[in-house]
Amino acid sequence: MADTATKTEEAHSDHHDDHHHDQSFWSKYVFSTDHKVIGMQYMLTGVAMALIGGFMSYVFRMQLAFPDESVPFFGRVSSLEYNALVTNHGTIMIFWVAMPILIAAFGNFLIPLMCGCDDMVFPRINRLSYQVFLLSAVVLVISFFVPGGGFGGAWTAYPPLSANAEYSLTPMGSTLWILAVALEFVAFLMGGINFITTAMNARAKGMRMFDIPLVVWMIVIASILFMISVGPLIAGAIMLLLDQLVGTAFFNPFRGGDPILWQHLFWFFGHPEVYVVLLPALGIVGEIIPTFARKKFFGYKLALYTVFATGILSFVVWAHHQFIAGVDPRMVHLFTVTTLLISIPIAELCFLYIATLYGGSISFKTPMLWALAFVVEFLIGGVTGIHLGASGADIYMHDTYFVVAHFHYTFFPIAIIGFYAGITFWFPKWTGCMLNEFWGKVHFWLTIIPFNCIFIPLFILGMGGQHRRIYNHQHFSELATPEYQNLRIFATVSLIVMLLAQVIFFVNIILSLRKGKKAGKNPWKANTLEWTTESPPGHGNFKELPEVYRGPYEYSVPGRKEDYWPQDQKE
Amino acid sequence: MIESLIESGSSYSGDIDFLFTLITVIVGIWFIISEVVLFYFLFRYRKRDGVKAEYLSGEKKSHKKWISIPHWLIIACDIVLIVGAVQVWHHIKQKMPPAEETIRIIAQQWAWTFVHPGKDGLLDTDDDITIVDELHLKENTTYHYELSSRDVLHCFSIPIFRLKQDTIPGRKISGWFRPTTTGVHDVQCAEMCGAGHGLMPAILTIHTEEEYAEWLENQTPNLDPDPLKNEQFRGKEIGELAAD
Numbered sequence: 137m138a139d140t141a142t143k144t145e146e147a148h149s150d151h152h153d154d155h156h157h158d159q160s161f162w163s164k165y166v167f168s169t170d171h172k173v174i175g176m177q178y179m180l181t182g183v184a185m186a187l188i189g190g191f192m193s194y195v196f197r198m199q200l201a202f203p204d205e206s207v208p209f210f211g212r213v214s215s216l217e218y219n220a221l222v223t224n225h226g227t228i229m230i231f232w233v234a235m236p237i238l239i240a241a242f243g244n245f246l247i248p249l250m251c252g253c254d255d256m257v258f259p260r261i262n263r264l265s266y267q268v269f270l271l272s273a274v275v276l277v278i279s280f281f282v283p284g285g286g287f288g289g290a291w292t293a294y295p296p297l298s299a300n301a302e303y304s305l306t307p308m309g310s311t312l313w314i315l316a317v318a319l320e321f322v323a324f325l326m327g328g329i330n331f332i333t334t335a336m337n338a339r340a341k342g343m344r345m346f347d348i349p350l351v352v353w354m355i356v357i358a359s360i361l362f363m364i365s366v367g368p369l370i371a372g373a374i375m376l377l378l379d380q381l382v383g384t385a386f387f388n389p390f391r392g393g394d395p396i397l398w399q400h401l402f403w404f405f406g407h408p409e410v411y412v413v414l415l416p417a418l419g420i421v422g423e424i425i426p427t428f429a430r431k432k433f434f435g436y437k438l439a440l441y442t443v444f445a446t447g448i449l450s451f452v453v454w455a456h457h458q459f460i461a462g463v464d465p466r467m468v469h470l471f472t473v474t475t476l477l478i479s480i481p482i483a484e485l486c487f488l489y490i491a492t493l494y495g496g497s498i499s500f501k502t503p504m505l506w507a508l509a510f511v512v513e514f515l516i517g518g519v520t521g522i523h524l525g526a527s528g529a530d531i532y533m534h535d536t537y538f539v540v541a542h543f544h545y546t547f548f549p550i551a552i553i554g555f556y557a558g559i560t561f562w563f564p565k566w567t568g569c570m571l572n573e574f575w576g577k578v579h580f581w582l583t584i585i586p587f588n589c590i591f592i593p594l595f596i597l598g599m600g601g602q603h604r605r606i607y608n609h610q611h612f613s614e615l616a617t618p619e620y621q622n623l624r625i626f627a628t629v630s631l632i633v634m635l636l637a638q639v640i641f642f643v644n645i646i647l648s649l650r651k652g653k654k655a656g657k658n659p660w661k662a663n664t665l666e667w668t669t670e671s672p673p674g675h676g677n678f679k680e681l682p683e684v685y686r687g688p689y690e691y692s693v694p695g696r697k698e699d700y701w702p703q704d705q706k707e
Numbered sequence: 708m709i710e711s712l713i714e715s716g717s718s719y720s721g722d723i724d725f726l727f728t729l730i731t732v733i734v735g736i737w738f739i740i741s742e743v744v745l746f747y748f749l750f751r752y753r754k755r756d757g758v759k760a761e762y763l764s765g766e767k768k769s770h771k772k773w774i775s776i777p778h779w780l781i782i783a784c785d786i787v788l789i790v791g792a793v794q795v796w797h798h799i800k801q802k803m804p805p806a807e808e809t810i811r812i813i814a815q816q817w818a819w820t821f822v823h824p825g826k827d828g829l830l831d832t833d834d835d836i837t838i839v840d841e842l843h844l845k846e847n848t849t850y851h852y853e854l855s856s857r858d859v860l861h862c863f864s865i866p867i868f869r870l871k872q873d874t875i876p877g878r879k880i881s882g883w884f885r886p887t888t889t890g891v892h893d894v895q896c897a898e899m900c901g902a903g904h905g906l907m908p909a910i911l912t913i914h915t916e917e918e919y920a921e922w923l924e925n926q927t928p929n930l931d932p933d934p935l936k937n938e939q940f941r942g943k944e945i946g947e948l949a950a951d
Binding site for chain 1: 708709712713720722723726727730731733734735737738741742744745748749752753754755758759760761762763764765766770771773774777778781782785788789791792793794795796799800801816858859860862864866867869870871872873874875876877878880891892893895897898899900901902903904905906908
């Protein structure tokens with residue numbers, strides 16, 4: 137291990153020296169190869185896309201609550217526009233918010249710092265990865281404004297609808313959409329190479345495999361899952377692009393193709409993708425809970441094994457999205473079994489997080505509130521997945537709002553709660569300033585309470601038979617009742633409250649940057665290596681590359697005066 | 708649980724409702740236990756002056772049992788749920804009881820065409836009755852359906868039957884249902900199918916035996932056995948929907 141660390145040091149020495157002179161704004165913030173700056177670029181782009189995606193949800197929720205009335209700041213919503221809004225809301229939130237923030241931003245920022253090295257192994261590939269990602273985001277945003285409007289065939293883009301402009305009525309929108317998605321995959325493939333290589337080869341001297349902090353493991357495993365699963369979908373995306381542009385018929389049943397083929401390619405990627413974004417969020421929470429409970433992580437190795445098991449199982453559950461899509465009914469049994477089995481490792485992980493709290497000394501700082509909210513809310517998303525994975529019940533529940541509520545109870549904790557947990561926890565390290573606790577807590581409660589108020593009504597609506605992607609439920613006699621309409625209005629009002637509450641967060645950030653308390657090296661008294669260097673870390677991260685003597689969660693070790701024991705302290 | 712929100716109207720809808728309730732009870736117990744333990748820990752082990760946290764790695768056997776016992780219990784619950792799910796699925800989607808009548812359903816952007824067998828109870832005869840966006844059924848009669856699509860994917864969904872099945876262009880998909888109630892209900896399209904996806908409701912009317920005979924008496928049989936050739940069955944106008 138010592139060898140590897142030295143080699144990395146040598147490999148980086150060129151790159152290191154280049155940057156000691158004064159840099160212009162452009163080379164420092166725009167074309168930087170520094171992992172912290174690239175992480176920040178991913179973070180800011182992701183947050184900007186989240187604002188767009190959030191605005192979209194406001195527009196279509198207004199249409200559902202007050203059908204066919206003009207929506208403030210948007211206007212009247214046509215059915216085509218409604219479809220484009222829900223489609224791009226889903227696409228943006230998964231590919232341009234959850235992925236860049238959880239994997240790319242935190243991965244870039246944390247992996248070199250937590251592994252104790254000065255940068256990613258391939259800094260220039262890292263920069264290219266962000267540039268391709270930015271291009272993909274620009275292509276997606278352009279697709280809203282082309283003639284015909286943005287793509288509206290749902291984020292799953294099932295052909296023949298997505299393959300033929302004659303059916304979708306968005307000739308340019310659908311092509312740009314699939315192009316943007318493909319570019320985004322290219323960006324994350326390059327990012328993934330870096331995350332895996334850096335964590336495997338460039339760790340500090342003395343850091344063994346089981347001394348790696350959970351969040352680093354999780355991002356590495358997520359990158360592996362992504363890289364294995366994305367291949368089939370890239371092939372599918374090329375076929376879809378050819379069907380759209382050249383008139384091939386890969387997915388056209390009248391000319392020898394098969395639309396179901398796309399569904400298999402899409403979900404072979406699409407299901408592991410859920411775990412690709414889940415794992416980094418679980419990792420972030422796994423760093424925060426031990427720190428604020430002052431406890432060693434309960435069953436660190438067991439947690440890793442369950443994550444491996446989840447990762448492997450996640451490759452053989454994909455057809456549970458297609459139970460009623462016309463696949464062989466006998467095949468469904470296989471996927472019911474694998475889908476329900478995946479509840480075992482996920483439940484165990486949740487138990488490990490809860491068990492970590494046992495016997496702790498828990499302080500409820502803002503990052504801890506977010507981390508605990510993750511566990512509380514994710515449990516709801518997890519248990520309602522069983523209703524959908526059980527084939528018999530899915531016959532009714534499929535494509536209802538029950539599904540919508542279920543996956544928002546998984547994705548909201550992952551993408552939004554995970555983001556806030558991470559950003560409130562590492563903000564002092566990233567910027568050198570503490571966030572204001574009071575306003576952090578106000579923001580927390582004003583996000584969590586409305587979040588539940590949005591999605592609990594949707595469970596009820598889904599059980600009542602309200603199906604997805606309908607721009608106006610008044611056309612259906614069984615769904616047009618005033619009781620149901622009140623639930624829709626309640627959800628929409630809750631959404632608006634939640635969106636407005638996000639202003640508090642941004643104001644808190646700006647004020648804390650200007651007037652916030654200085655953080656110092658280690659404000660939370662945490663153990664991992666990023667807390668042993670300056671806040672914010674300078675170029676090259678560490679004055680002297682650290683050496684590691686123990687695992688990351690040695691809190692409250694008996695016989696020690698301090699209740700924490702940083703990884704790089706010999707005694 | 709579901710039946711309190713929406714009527715249960717087919718021979719198998721009760722099975723799905725029961726399965727849903729069973730799942731809710733089983734996962735609900737796990738959910739409540741987890742949340743109660745979590746909140747109890749948060750309260751019991753909140754930071755207090757002079758109390759230091761315990762040092763537990765969770766690697767000892769005596770600690771691991773707190774994870775491994777729930778592990779086996781969850782496997783047991785999973786087996787119960789899998790058996791339930793497989794039984795319901797097998798009953799509804801795999802096994803086809805003999806048909807008393809057969810209905811042909813053709814989906815297109817953005818309308819449903821229903822071909823009812825006429826008085827002779829057989830399809831593809833001169834007395835077939837073809838109607839757009841209206842489905843008429845008899846109570847307590849086992850129907851087979853033949854689903855197809857003219858253009859993109861759609862999903863044939865009747866909430867009171869708890870039935871959903873995607874339609875795929877170029878394929879004929881068969882299934883069955885047996886209405887056990889009467890009245891007027893919704894047929895939905897539950898798969899994104901383009902601009903008019905939200906405008907694809909059809910009306911399902913379930914008659915009693917006598918009412919159905921009366922209704923049948925008043926219908927004009929469709930002389931062209933292939934309804935798709937007939938221009939009057941085109942869906943809603945594209946221009947109308949795309950207009951801002």
